Amino acid sequence: MDYVNLDRCPIYASFFGALGCACAIIFTVFGASYGTAKSAGAIFSSGVIRPDSLCAIMAQIISIYGLVASVIISNNLVEKMALHTAFLQLGAGLAVGCAVSLPGSRLASLVMLAPYTYLRASTQQPRLYVGMVLILIFAEVLGLYGVIVSILMLTRSTMGVTACPY
Template identity: 65%
Template sequence: MDYNQDRCPVYASFFGAMGCSASIVLTVLGAAYGTAKSSPAIFSSGIIRPDRLMQNTLCAVMAQILAIYGVVSSVIISGDLAEKMALYTGFMQFGAGLSVGLSGLAAGFAIGVVGDSGVRASTQQPRLYFGMVLILIFAEVLALYGTIVSILMLTRARQGVTQCQF
């Protein structure tokens, strides 16, 4: 086996494609969980306080932002996918996809739990709303950290890498 084949195997692009799909699939799962977990509380609080219904949809909106983070990383990864690529690049793309995907999934769980209990509590005591918003921001920023790490990994995925020639 020659030097170029060791660094550029035919399966290298598989890891890039898995990173691309892990990015979008896991963040969408987090967004779906966050929305599904907080929506019953939003609707039940709308019965008690209909004037606060739109205000309480913030948690569902913040959960959907997680999917946008996954789309951004998936688009960046898919733009760099190639049939012949270095194994290092494929691994970096896979790691970047897992970075944004798993952090988005965790943030979605946190947003769902905080949204469920926060909306119910702020319906009974409106002064708790700003505390809920602050905790939601803390949960959302977890996914933002994963997205930043993902973008940093993707910028390093092609720097100083041996070019594949077949």
């Protein structure tokens, strides 16, 4: 038995990769659903004020970042993998999950609760809608940073790693 390979490629290594895959999708969906739930009150309130110009803001779009990272991670999951690769997959899942989950929550507080006022104001003054959408985009770009870092980590996870013996 080659103990070096057992230390480098333990049987439980793929668990960390699968955990990264799960963290990516769970945290992003949590953040996006929280943002959507908080925005619903503002949307309905603005619809009561002016029902002819009901605007819909979708915070669920940022959960796509977690889906992209999860698909990339799951395509690289194998039974025997290097611990280095598995930890980078876990880190990539946490990077995109936390980067999207926190803006999703902030999307609710900064871009949905503060724009609660913007939504009400934009129903009375439609020219404010563009500014409100720009604020939404600025909050969502933080999730884009997370998915870029995640993809960089995933591309580096197999570079320079010798294959585990099968």
